[in-house]
Amino acid sequence: MRICVIGAGYVGLATGVMFGKLGHKVVCADIDARRVNAVNWGELPFYEPPLEKELRRLIRNGAMRATDDVASSVRDSGVVFICVQTPSLRSGRIDVGPVKAAAVAVGKALRGSRGYKVVVVKSTVVPSTTDSVLKPILERHSQKKSSRDFGLCMNPEFLQEGSALKDSMEPSRIVVGSEDRRAGRLLLSLYKPVNAPMISTDLRSAEMIKYASNVFLATKITYANEIANMCERFGIDSEPVLRAAGLDPRIGALFLRPGLGFGGSCLPKDVKALLDRARSEGYRSKLLSSILAVNESQPDEGIRMLEKELGDLRGKRIAVLGLAFKGGVDDVRETRAVPLITGLLARGARVVAFDPMAMENFIRIMPTIRYASSAGECLKGAEGCIVQADWPEFKKLGRKEFSKMKNRVIVDGRRFLDPEKVRRAGATYLGIGYGSRAP
Numbered sequence: 001m002r003i004c005v006i007g008a009g010y011v012g013l014a015t016g017v018m019f020g021k022l023g024h025k026v027v028c029a030d031i032d033a034r035r036v037n038a039v040n041w042g043e044l045p046f047y048e049p050p051l052e053k054e055l056r057r058l059i060r061n062g063a064m065r066a067t068d069d070v071a072s073s074v075r076d077s078g079v080v081f082i083c084v085q086t087p088s089l090r091s092g093r094i095d096v097g098p099v100k101a102a103a104v105a106v107g108k109a110l111r112g113s114r115g116y117k118v119v120v121v122k123s124t125v126v127p128s129t130t131d132s133v134l135k136p137i138l139e140r141h142s143q144k145k146s147s148r149d150f151g152l153c154m155n156p157e158f159l160q161e162g163s164a165l166k167d168s169m170e171p172s173r174i175v176v177g178s179e180d181r182r183a184g185r186l187l188l189s190l191y192k193p194v195n196a197p198m199i200s201t202d203l204r205s206a207e208m209i210k211y212a213s214n215v216f217l218a219t220k221i222t223y224a225n226e227i228a229n230m231c232e233r234f235g236i237d238s239e240p241v242l243r244a245a246g247l248d249p250r251i252g253a254l255f256l257r258p259g260l261g262f263g264g265s266c267l268p269k270d271v272k273a274l275l276d277r278a279r280s281e282g283y284r285s286k287l288l289s290s291i292l293a294v295n296e297s298q299p300d301e302g303i304r305m306l307e308k309e310l311g312d313l314r315g316k317r318i319a320v321l322g323l324a325f326k327g328g329v330d331d332v333r334e335t336r337a338v339p340l341i342t343g344l345l346a347r348g349a350r351v352v353a354f355d356p357m358a359m360e361n362f363i364r365i366m367p368t369i370r371y372a373s374s375a376g377e378c379l380k381g382a383e384g385c386i387v388q389a390d391w392p393e394f395k396k397l398g399r400k401e402f403s404k405m406k407n408r409v410i411v412d413g414r415r416f417l418d419p420e421k422v423r424r425a426g427a428t429y430l431g432i433g434y435g436s437r438a439p
């Protein structure tokens, strides 16, 4: 099958590589010519080494290529996946501009093309967008009728950045929403070699499944943060508390680690978008509002811990390790490093920051703070440090690096360091949800 993927971003390229690996011929169409060029050289526009290796192999073999010619790539394909971004507007509503523009381009290309094609919306869109916004655009510009002349499906993506290839090849489930059985069957047959439970449903349910999943994950993280914040005030270490709670199969251990809040391209935007969509129907979700409120104040927990140990932060050099929204990626969308550093600067601290991969992206957001070229350099002369992202290499920091600090106070903002190791290296360990009387 010839497959066209619109949008050579995280989801588009992971989808393209997955179908390329399954033996299909894939074209990724993007309006960003520089991105197209890089992909054709086998380079990803983001840090995801296993995916890049496979992309390079498929490009070399001629199984995959990128283009900025959306029209001809749609015309030459049997299935078209729309994978463009759906960012948040200031109001929290998703910006459907890019996905509408992609639908216009696909519709126009369908107009002149022959044969039955299936258009698949993979971008995350709030319930009713596919049938009430995108379908009319596709029909108007193609002058064809959905269900009769072309198929329309909604197929949400659940991959996590940092494990994009694995998550695409071994998904926990595949959800196919469709209006008509022919389109749904065709898409399900494409996924047949993938070993995962398949859920067939209608378009709106498929859209809602994505939000129901992400809102649960955001709720779970927020629960862990709230329990940890209380533990810390009660003088209890939250680690055994949450570990024991997570052993209950009804709760589960994953996503139960406290931290400075969730960021990234999906969770914050999806919670806001669902809150806005519910409000548009007259429903005010107290749960979703609370998740956002807790997440907003969570970076302050780290600053408060530092203040408790160091007093007034004015004029003090504070090292921030990790600027990506989590370790292992270079994505800085909605990273908690922004409110964290803004909070530190507001208290008069002198911030020095470092990230192994995300520095270039972060400098575009915060160009005026100081950056270090290594974790060791970042710590040099610092009176305190907050670890914001769980990069594995930060676990290796020890006496050699900590000894260069003016005051060895480490706030573990992701609860992933070994407290004993930090203490053995002569530093004071403080973690989110780590009580002062904790062992």
Ligand SMILES: NC(=O)c1ccc[n+]([C@@H]2O[C@H](COP(=O)([O-])OP(=O)(O)OC[C@H]3O[C@@H](n4cnc5c(N)ncnc54)[C@H](O)[C@@H]3O)[C@@H](O)[C@H]2O)c1
Pocket: 006, 007, 008, 009, 010, 011, 012, 029, 030, 031, 032, 035, 070, 083, 084, 085, 086, 098, 099, 101, 102, 105, 122, 123, 124, 125, 157, 158, 159, 160, 161, 265, 266
């Ligand atoms: N990143 C994730 O981890 C993830 C996971 C699951 C779902 N999603 C969802 O998938 C969607 C895509 O996310 P992403 O992170 O891959 O986005 P991205 O920003 O990484 O990539 C989007 C790409 O689409 C291109 N584009 C925009 N308009 C276009 C058009 N009209 N024609 C062709 N190309 C166009 C952009 O140039 C960009 O390369 C979003 O709705 C997101 O919420 C993302």
